[in-house]
Amino acid sequence: MKKILVAYYSRSGFTSAVAREIARICHADLEPIKDIRGHGQGGGYMRSALEAALHLSTTNRRVQHQPDSYDLVIIGTPIWCWNIASPVRAYINSHRALFKHVAFFCTYGGLGQGKVLQDLEALADQPAVATLELTDQEINENKHHEKIARFIENLDRNVQEQKSASVHSILTSK
Numbered sequence: 361m362k363k364i365l366v367a368y369y370s371r372s373g374f375t376s377a378v379a380r381e382i383a384r385i386c387h388a389d390l391e392p393i394k395d396i397r398g399h400g401q402g403g404g405y406m407r408s409a410l411e412a413a414l415h416l417s418t419t420n421r422r423v424q425h426q427p428d429s430y431d432l433v434i435i436g437t438p439i440w441c442w443n444i445a446s447p448v449r450a451y452i453n454s455h456r457a458l459f460k461h462v463a464f465f466c467t468y469g470g471l472g473q474g475k476v477l478q479d480l481e482a483l484a485d486q487p488a489v490a491t492l493e494l495t496d497q498e499i500n501e502n503k504h505h506e507k508i509a510r511f512i513e514n515l516d517r518n519v520q521e522q523k524s525a526s527v528h529s530i531l532t533s534k
């Protein structure tokens with residue numbers, strides 16, 4: 361595996377815990393996505409819900425790592441109202457053209473993971489090399505480590521497969 365960036369947004373710590381574990385195992389750089397207004401205090405829950413449900417973007421702080429310097433960008437989001445969290449939506453909207461390969465993970469209470477993983481691929485405009493979904497309960501009960509390990513095993517293999525497929529299509533196109 362080559363150079364990897366883990367970009368994530370976390371309001372209450374679940375996505376951050378997963379992002380940090382993935383980054384530690386993969387020796388990846390971490391990009392915590394931060395929006396200027398924040399979603400914690402004073403109506404943050406309602407605003408998070410509305411922004412996610414209406415597919416609104418946020419204004420994020422400037423990123424620390426340029427995604428085009430990485431072979432793979434792993435993007436993590438909490439699920440908000442069956443949708444991508446608004447700061448992650450804004451991050452992908454701003455950087456989509458710079459992703460060479462993407463993988464996604466989401467944390468959630470128990471609903472909406474299939475839809476959100478599909479939405480992430482559509483928003484990034486490319487298929488994920490691997491995906492991972494983890495409930496808060498799995499994380500609280502320390503059941504996430506094995507799923508993270510499997511996700512990382514898939515990454516390297518699938519990046520190699522995608523590379524060969526794109527080289528093949530370049531060689532065979534007229």
Ligand SMILES: Cc1cc2nc3c(=O)[nH]c(=O)nc-3n(C[C@H](O)[C@H](O)[C@H](O)COP(=O)(O)O)c2cc1C
Nearest residue numbers: 370371372373374375438439441442467469470471
């Ligand atoms: C505004 C809001 C909406 C949420 N909507 C959903 C949802 O539709 N489905 C679900 O399973 N969990 C939902 N959750 C729970 C979060 O996805 C879950 O707790 C997640 O792990 C939080 O990640 P974080 O701690 O990194 O912020 C919602 C949480 C918030 C704050």
